[in-house]
Amino acid sequence: MPIERVVCQWCQAMNEKSAVSCRACGAPLDIKNLVSESGWREAPRIKDMTEIHFGQSTCQVEGEIVPVAEINLGPGDSIFFEHHVLLWKDDATQMSVMTLQGGVSRVLAGMPFVISVATGPGRVAFSRDATGELVVLPLHPGMELDVREHAFLLSSHHISYSFVRIKGLRNILFGGQGMFMDRFVTSNEPGLLILHGYGNVFERVLKPGESILVEPGAFLYKDATVTMNVEFQQLKSGFFGGSGMSLARMTGPGRIGIQSMYIHHNTE
Amino acid sequence: MTEIERTYTCAWCNTVSDGTALSCAGCGVSIDVRQTVTKSGWIEMPGRHDMAKIQIGNSHLQIEGEYVPVADFSLAEGDGVYFTHHVLLWMEPQIKVTSMGLKGAWKRLFAGMPLIMTQAAGPGHIAFSQDHSGELIALPIQPGAAIDVREHIFLAATSNTTYDWFSTNVWYTTRNGNERETHYPLGMFMDRFFAPTTPGLLLIHAAGNAFIRHLAPNETILVKPTALLFKDPSVQMHLHLEYPRGGRFSWGLFSTWYYRHIWLRLHGPGRVAIQSAYKHMEENGRNIVSYSPATQAQW
Numbered sequence: 001m002p003i004e005r006v007v008c009q010w011c012q013a014m015n016e017k018s019a020v021s022c023r024a025c026g027a028p029l030d031i032k033n034l035v036s037e038s039g040w041r042e043a044p045r046i047k048d049m050t051e052i053h054f055g056q057s058t059c060q061v062e063g064e065i066v067p068v069a070e071i072n073l074g075p076g077d078s079i080f081f082e083h084h085v086l087l088w089k090d091d092a093t094q095m096s097v098m099t100l101q102g103g104v105s106r107v108l109a110g111m112p113f114v115i116s117v118a119t120g121p122g123r124v125a126f127s128r129d130a131t132g133e134l135v136v137l138p139l140h141p142g143m144e145l146d147v148r149e150h151a152f153l154l155s156s157h158h159i160s161y162s163f164v165r166i167k168g169l170r171n172i173l174f175g176g177q178g179m180f181m182d183r184f185v186t187s188n189e190p191g192l193l194i195l196h197g198y199g200n201v202f203e204r205v206l207k208p209g210e211s212i213l214v215e216p217g218a219f220l221y222k223d224a225t226v227t228m229n230v231e232f233q234q235l236k237s238g239f240f241g242g243s244g245m246s247l248a249r250m251t252g253p254g255r256i257g258i259q260s261m262y263i264h265h266n267t268e
Numbered sequence: 269m270t271e272i273e274r275t276y277t278c279a280w281c282n283t284v285s286d287g288t289a290l291s292c293a294g295c296g297v298s299i300d301v302r303q304t305v306t307k308s309g310w311i312e313m314p315g316r317h318d319m320a321k322i323q324i325g326n327s328h329l330q331i332e333g334e335y336v337p338v339a340d341f342s343l344a345e346g347d348g349v350y351f352t353h354h355v356l357l358w359m360e361p362q363i364k365v366t367s368m369g370l371k372g373a374w375k376r377l378f379a380g381m382p383l384i385m386t387q388a389a390g391p392g393h394i395a396f397s398q399d400h401s402g403e404l405i406a407l408p409i410q411p412g413a414a415i416d417v418r419e420h421i422f423l424a425a426t427s428n429t430t431y432d433w434f435s436t437n438v439w440y441t442t443r444n445g446n447e448r449e450t451h452y453p454l455g456m457f458m459d460r461f462f463a464p465t466t467p468g469l470l471l472i473h474a475a476g477n478a479f480i481r482h483l484a485p486n487e488t489i490l491v492k493p494t495a496l497l498f499k500d501p502s503v504q505m506h507l508h509l510e511y512p513r514g515g516r517f518s519w520g521l522f523s524t525w526y527y528r529h530i531w532l533r534l535h536g537p538g539r540v541a542i543q544s545a546y547k548h549m550e551e552n553g554r555n556i557v558s559y560s561p562a563t564q565a566q567w
Contacts, residue, residue: 034319036332036340038360038393042318065335131335131401199336199401214358218397235367235386245356245365245386258356260397261336 001071009033010044011138024192026050026061030232036202043135043201043257052136054156054192057120059136067134068127069194071180073120078157080117085153085196087124093122100160115161122208126153128196135220135257136193139186144224147182151195158191176235183224195221206252213247218262223254279303279311280480283406285373294408296320296331303416310479310542313403322406324426324469327390329406337404338397339424339471343390347567348427350387351396355423368431372373385431396424398473402545403480407498409463417498419455421472429468433457438493438507440562442554453493453507453530453549460501472497483536490531495546500538507562508533524553533563 005014013024022028027044031107034042048069052059054076061067068087071079082097098115118124139145139159146164155161163180184193197202197220206212206226216230233245248254276287276299283294290300297314304312316337322329326344331337338357341349350368359365368385409415409429416434416480425431436454443449461470474497483489483503490508499505510529517524530549534540 034332035321035329037321037328038395040332040340042332102318124323133335169305199397200333200338202332202338211361213361215356218357233365235365237383245353247356247359247362249422258358260333260338261399261401262357262397 010192011103011136011164012140013138020045024138026059027136040071040202040204043133043203045198046134046136046163046183050077052188052192054056057156059155059192059194061134062125063127066127066129067126067132067196070123070125071118071154072123074119074196075121076119078117078119079082079124079125079154080115080157080161081154082115082150083130085123085128086116087127088213089124090120090122093124094119100161100163108185113118117157119150126186126194128153128198130198130258130261132196132198132261133201135197135201137193137195137221139184139191139193141186141188141190143186144228145184145193145221146221146224146226147193147195147221149180151197152182152184152194155184155194156251159186159193182211196258197257197259199259201257201259203255208253209251210253211249211251212256213249214256215262216246216248218258218260219248219250220257222256225252226254226256227251233252274464281406281407284421285409291317291322295406296322296329302375303504306479307349307455310481313405313478313480315476316404316461322469326373327399327426329350329469329471331404331406332395333397335401335531336397336399338395339404339406339512340393340395340532341424342393343388344393345526346389348389349394349424350427350431351424352385352420352422355396355398357373357395357397360392363392363394364389389427396471398423399422399465400475400545402472402475402543403478405472405541407472409468410459411463411465411471412469414460414462414501415470415498416501416503417461417470417472418494418496419457419459422459422461422498423471424462425470426468428463428466429470430462430464432462434460436505437560438505440507440556440559442552443557444450444552444554448557449552449554451549454505454532455495457495474543475497475542478541478543480539481540482539485537487490487536489534489540491534491540491542492546492549493530494549495530495542495544496532496534497541499534499540502536503538503540504535506533507531507560509556509559509562509564511564511566513567523555525551528553 004017008022010027011025026046046061055077057077060070278292281295285293326346330340508531
């Protein structure tokens with residue numbers, strides 16, 4: 001007799017029929033997917049104390065206003081993360097540093113020079129510093145995801161981390177996200193990536209050639225296939241000259257994620 | 269047998285709906301929850317179902333998210349909205365964006381208010397949000413009615429409402445030696461939105477939670493100036509200063525108030541709304557040497 005399974009609408013993972021939340025991303029399976037008429041899907045509101053499984057480890061999501069990701073690392077599993085997101089850890093959890101290429105460029109661009117690594121067994125917990133949502137993105141083999149700098153909370157060691165330089169002077173100056181974006185790539189194994197989005201997080205899948213204009217400070221993540229170009233719109237106001245507005249044109253195919261409490265950048 | 273009428277008057281925005289829906293047709297708040305009123309008479313803004321929809325003529329608005337809610341307009345051909353700088357979240361490429369010039373540009377410039385409003389015309393989708401957590405308040409404005417909103421609170425309004433601004437006339441001047449400094453606890457100006465002929469919709473973003481109350485004629489209440497969200501134009505306001513005993517530090521010729529209260533006194537009749545996460549006013553503690561019409565008390 002075939003075993004009945006429930007597919008998670010957020011990450012497509014298969015779950016047992018009796019499960020109330022997805023084993024891979026924590027999304028509730030017993031509530032309706034919230035999609036706006038304009039096509040934005042709200043990131044699933046992960047219920048307090050939901051457990052997520054990856055490798056030999058688990059992640060428990062605690063709290064709802066500024067959620068905490070508490071990781072119980074299995075032996076041999078590890079995660080990496082930026083400075084300033086560590087909330088607490090067990091004494092026994094092993095810590096090390098992942099050295100990165102292009103250190104000088106990263107320092108000049110205001111990005112972290114070192115990425116820390118925690119290795120199991122042991123517990124370690126993370127949170128950011130503002131109201132928002134944890135966005136749990138299980139990455140399947142062969143996926144490439146670009147993330148706004150300082151938005152990633154932690155990633156499992158199955159995912160390789162690099163950074164890509166944002167192309168074009170206009171994109172750097174008016175794109176509101178500096179010179180680099182973080183890039184997460186999976187090879188043969190699936191991995192877990194957790195971001196913290198400020199405010200509420202929404203995702204939309206763009207078709208090939210379809211484009212949308214987004215406030216650059218609202219950009220959170222995108223598939224590597226989505227292109228981003230900043231456009232400047234001049235708004236005139238007679239004697240006073242007016243004002244300008246920069247918007248990022250995101251063109252598909254692929255996913256794009258935005259946050260509603262965006263990081264404002266100066267456009268004038 | 270006659271059918272029982274199930275009309276519902278929203279305590280938040282006064283819109284009368286048929287009472288069969290889960291959300292108020294005018295402002296989108298939930299009507300299937302019990303109204304929360306404090307013992308002192310403040311009505312807490314009822315929660316809103318995520319993705320609640322509000323119909324505005326041929327266009328509609330969907331409110332998405334709960335921490336920092338997004339106002340997602342679906343504009344029909346010929347419909348439009350205007351908004352201040354820095355609240356645009358995303359828009360479809362076919363939306364036409366232009367600037368709307370404002371009178372009194374010099375005064376606005378000196379008062380730190382936006383010089384231009386941006387207007388967007390349909391058809392297409394356009395969405396707005398603020399950059400801090402709180403509640404998104406949709407305020408329907410009936411034809412002939414107006415609402416006064418404190419500066420920098422406004423998010424967006426439909427094009428059939430007019431925008432104007434007026435001097436608050438709430439100020440005080442402090443002196444330090446020969447230096448004088450004028451303070452505007454409410455800001456120099458307030459925004460006024462008016463719907464001349466057809467019902468309009470105004471969107472504002474409250475920091476924290478929002479509360480409303482209806483003041484009876486001549487009823488007054490004191491609120492912190494930066495907590496005020498909006499009021500009916502019939503509500504009058506002026507400064508109220510309170511000096512607690514022992515709140516002043518003096519040493520020789522030097523004296524400073526390290527503890528005093530600067531309030532806004534609101535007089536009914538009409539609605540007033542406040543936000544819970546208000547900004548603290550900068551207070552230099554210097555002696556107040558002149559001020560706009562005010563009441564005073566010592567205790």
